[in-house]
Amino acid sequence: MDLNEVMAAxxxxxxxxxxxxxxxLAHRTGLSARHIGAIERAEMSATLTVLxxxxxxxxxxxxVLVTKSN
Known part of the structure; x- marks a missing residue:
């Protein structure tokens, strides 16, 4: 599992x-729901700012978002 997949999960x-x-969540972050969805599907990497x-x-x-859980 790569880091994008870890963050997505x-x-x-x-x-x-x-x-x-x-x-x-998009409203709270100022991002689009489409952007949040792409990150959750590991289709897009989140920048440090977005993280x-x-x-x-x-x-x-x-x-917490980028740490692989056991």
């Missing part, structure tokens, strides 16, 4: 755990 898991839609925006919107440290 973590992002989806955390977003679902917080009961947020992609649209709600920060997403982690802040979810209330988690950026490392």
């Amino acid at each position: 973590n992002l989806r898991r955390i977003r679902h755990g917080k009961k947020l839609t992609q649209e709600e 920060g925006q997403i982690s802040e919107a979810l209330g988690v440290e950026p490392a």
